[in-house]
Amino acid sequence: MEQRPITKVIRKQTERTNEMEHSSPLFLTSSFCFDNTEDMRAAFADETDDNIYSRFSNPNVKEFVDRVCLLEGAEAGYATSSGMSAVFASFMAFMKQGDHLLSCSAIFGSTHTVITKFLPRYGIEYSYVNSSKPGEWEAAIRPNTKMIYIETPTNPGLEIIDLEFVSSLAKKHNLILNVDNCFATPVSQRPVDFGADLVVHSATKWMDGQGRVLGGVVVGKKELIQDIYLFCRSTGPALSPFNAWLLSKSLETLDVRMERHAANAMKISEALKDHPKISWLKYPFLPGHPQYKIAKKQMRDGGGIVCFELKGGVESGRKFLDNLQMLSLTANLGDTKSIASHPASTTHAKLTEKERQDVNITPGLIRISVGLEHSDDILNDILQALEK
Numbered sequence: 149m150e151q152r153p154i155t156k157v158i159r160k161q162t163e164r165t166n167e168m169e170h171s172s173p174l175f176l177t178s179s180f181c182f183d184n185t186e187d188m189r190a191a192f193a194d195e196t197d198d199n200i201y202s203r204f205s206n207p208n209v210k211e212f213v214d215r216v217c218l219l220e221g222a223e224a225g226y227a228t229s230s231g232m233s234a235v236f237a238s239f240m241a242f243m244k245q246g247d248h249l250l251s252c253s254a255i256f257g258s259t260h261t262v263i264t265k266f267l268p269r270y271g272i273e274y275s276y277v278n279s280s281k282p283g284e285w286e287a288a289i290r291p292n293t294k295m296i297y298i299e300t301p302t303n304p305g306l307e308i309i310d311l312e313f314v315s316s317l318a319k320k321h322n323l324i325l326n327v328d329n330c331f332a333t334p335v336s337q338r339p340v341d342f343g344a345d346l347v348v349h350s351a352t353k354w355m356d357g358q359g360r361v362l363g364g365v366v367v368g369k370k371e372l373i374q375d376i377y378l379f380c381r382s383t384g385p386a387l388s389p390f391n392a393w394l395l396s397k398s399l400e401t402l403d404v405r406m407e408r409h410a411a412n413a414m415k416i417s418e419a420l421k422d423h424p425k426i427s428w429l430k431y432p433f434l435p436g437h438p439q440y441k442i443a444k445k446q447m448r449d450g451g452g453i454v455c456f457e458l459k460g461g462v463e464s465g466r467k468f469l470d471n472l473q474m475l476s477l478t479a480n481l482g483d484t485k486s487i488a489s490h491p492a493s494t495t496h497a498k499l500t501e502k503e504r505q506d507v508n509i510t511p512g513l514i515r516i517s518v519g520l521e522h523s524d525d526i527l528n529d530i531l532q533a534l535e536k
């Protein structure tokens with residue numbers, strides 16, 4: 149009987165060495181040796197897939213990528229030093245001067261900066277489509293559109309985009325569909341199953357899950373990943389073997405961790421949704437979420453992020469954060485420790501007020517990355533901070 153993806157992920161690892169280790173060893177080496185010039189020539193000529201240099205490939209990085217491919221149901225992948233280098237490579241390996249990128253408007257702040265400030269320097273055009281208005285997507289496609297880029301759920305507004313719908317548009321117009329799957333993780337949502345060509349991740353978040361290292365990965369169709377590999381091999385955003393070793397080990401527990409993160413997030417959402425100091429609360433698996441039906445169609449669970457708007461705007465938001473006693477104020481998400489953040493003054497501060505409004509980043513928006521502490525303790529800290 150065919151093994152389930154999670155079993156394959158846990159059992160897939162670098163070939164055992166003569167030491168007969170059970171857990172994968174760390175290949176902390178910049179380069180690899182050859183017995184003779186002929187073997188070295190063949191490796192450089194791509195006649196073998198022997199490791200040459202850790203900017204190109206490394207056993208720990210390969211193990212991490214292979215595991216992400218199994219989780220995502222993807223053919224191939226390349227791992228990078230951070231989520232942003234994965235996002236950037238997934239643009240630059242395919243886009244050239246005169247091409248157009250169509251993106252959902254609600255995206256992570258640094259991705260927004262890349263799209264609006266850096267891509268135009270290379271003559272790459274872009275336009276945004278309101279994530280919650282699917283009717284606008286097809287009209288925004290131009291003759292020079294090359295790629296559709298989406299995040300779902302979006303950071304930080306938790307909007308859900310219908311993967312099946314966007315994928316059918318991409319197919320119809322022969323475009324590359326590139327999905328940032330960081331918030332859902334592959335244990336909850338597999339964009340490839342809905343027709344995505346590329347899937348990018350900040351492995352720094354839930355994949356590491358313990359706030360230790362930066363990492364990124366792009367997976368997808370083999371021929372597209374070959375272009376990403378060639379771009380990265382020359383430009384150098386390689387994932388360090390140490391980070392790959394750590395991230396790969398973390399993938400063994402991703403499924404079980406995400407189950408608990410999502411269960412905690414659901415409990416907290418239900419307990420807070422009608423709180424008198426909160427004007428609205430969003431969680432993809434709460435029936436009141438505007439795209440609840442789509443979330444249910446394409447996700448296993450609602451993920452580990454909850455967001456809400458405090459009555460009283462910026463001031464209430466700041467007061468709430470200052471009153472928290474246990475939740476951390478830190479610029480990360482996807483940790484065992486619960487984290488609270490205020491996107492308008494931090495991750496999305498570089499957007500104009502109008503741009504923030506367009507992507508529903510309201511002044512009092514609070515994002516909670518729900519950790520693995522007991523849900524009652526997380527909730528009690530939020531409640532006491534609200535009540536002060």
Ligand SMILES: Cc1ncc(COP(=O)(O)O)c(C=O)c1O
Binds near residue numbers: 232256299303350
């Ligand atoms: C959705 C999303 N994509 C990409 C990134 C960038 O990842 P990294 O910080 O690993 O570069 C982040 C970081 O928060 C993110 O939330």
